[in-house]
Amino acid sequence: MPAGELTVPVSTHPSGLWVGIYVDIGARVRLFMVLDTGSPVSALSPSIAQHLHSRKLLQADPAPGYFRPAPLTAAQAPGHPPLPDLAVRVLPRLTRLRIDGLLGLDFFRRFDRVCFQLSAMRLELTHAGA
Amino acid sequence: MSKAHQSARKRTGALLEHPAGQTAPNAVAPETIDSPETPQPTLMTLDEAAAAYEGEWALMRVIGEDEATGEAYGEILLHHPSRGAIDKAARRAVKRDPGVHLAFILGGTQRRTLEEFNALLDKGARGPYVNARW
Numbered sequence: 001m002p003a004g005e006l007t008v009p010v011s012t013h014p015s016g017l018w019v020g021i022y023v024d025i026g027a028r029v030r031l032f033m034v035l036d037t038g039s040p041v042s043a044l045s046p047s048i049a050q051h052l053h054s055r056k057l058l059q060a061d062p063a064p065g066y067f068r069p070a071p072l073t074a075a076q077a078p079g080h081p082p083l084p085d086l087a088v089r090v091l092p093r094l095t096r097l098r099i100d101g102l103l104g105l106d107f108f109r110r111f112d113r114v115c116f117q118l119s120a121m122r123l124e125l126t127h128a129g130a
Numbered sequence: 131m132s133k134a135h136q137s138a139r140k141r142t143g144a145l146l147e148h149p150a151g152q153t154a155p156n157a158v159a160p161e162t163i164d165s166p167e168t169p170q171p172t173l174m175t176l177d178e179a180a181a182a183y184e185g186e187w188a189l190m191r192v193i194g195e196d197e198a199t200g201e202a203y204g205e206i207l208l209h210h211p212s213r214g215a216i217d218k219a220a221r222r223a224v225k226r227d228p229g230v231h232l233a234f235i236l237g238g239t240q241r242r243t244l245e246e247f248n249a250l251l252d253k254g255a256r257g258p259y260v261n262a263r264w
Contacts, residue, residue, distance in 0.1 A: 014238025016254025030233035047217050
């Protein structure tokens with residue numbers, strides 16, 4: 001695998017409506033985050049946000065309404081490579097959709113190249129300059 | 131399944147919590163339990179748990195990783211249709227061990243083959259429209 005490239009297995013939400021990846025937050029909480037290029041920012045459900053906050057894995061961001069999770073890693077990728085630091089919103093709508101979190105455009109824009117390889121069901125992310 | 135995974139399944143751990151009248155799909159048979167007071171935990175990988183508990187949420191205490199595949203495995207602390215019940219179980223788990231590594235799993239959220247993926251997307255596309263807008 002080229003330097004600066006992440007290869008992450010993709011899982012499907014049982015609804016058949018979304019795909020996503022499992023992410024570890026602070027090496028203490030693992031959750032499924034939907035890949036959502038239609039969302040400008042990444043988000044967490046209220047229940048997960050509350051759980052992370054109680055464990056000091058989610059801190060308030062200087063920007064109102066945003067929060068900073070502890071370091072993210074790709075849970076099902078070999079070596080659990082780190083993922084970009086994100087500021088996330090808390091989105092009550094996610095509870096109704098049975099989604100714990102979503103990765104929005106703020107996540108994807110941190111990479112130079114984003115490839116969803118369907119035949120292998122994996123996401124390939126290449127950092128700029130790699 | 132690797133030897134590491136097989137040996138992991140033989141480990142003992144904390145008590146399981148299951149909804150009344152339910153047992154885990156691959157729970158250890160009663161006759162193999164060492165003592166009536168020390169039930170064996172259900173150990174499985176994340177994908178196995180996701181497949182086993184479709185329609186429910188599951189809370190896993192991540193214990194380790196399979197040396198061969200790198201896939202995480204752990205003990206299912208609770209599987210339940212109610213997310214609120216899972217959140218309560220998570221709080222209890224953290225109270226017992228503040229450093230516990232927990233995985234929140236929505237049953238059915240798992241890695242699939244391309245054929246399975248396409249079939250699931252077709253099913254989702256034929257279903258009712260879901261308003262997921264901001």
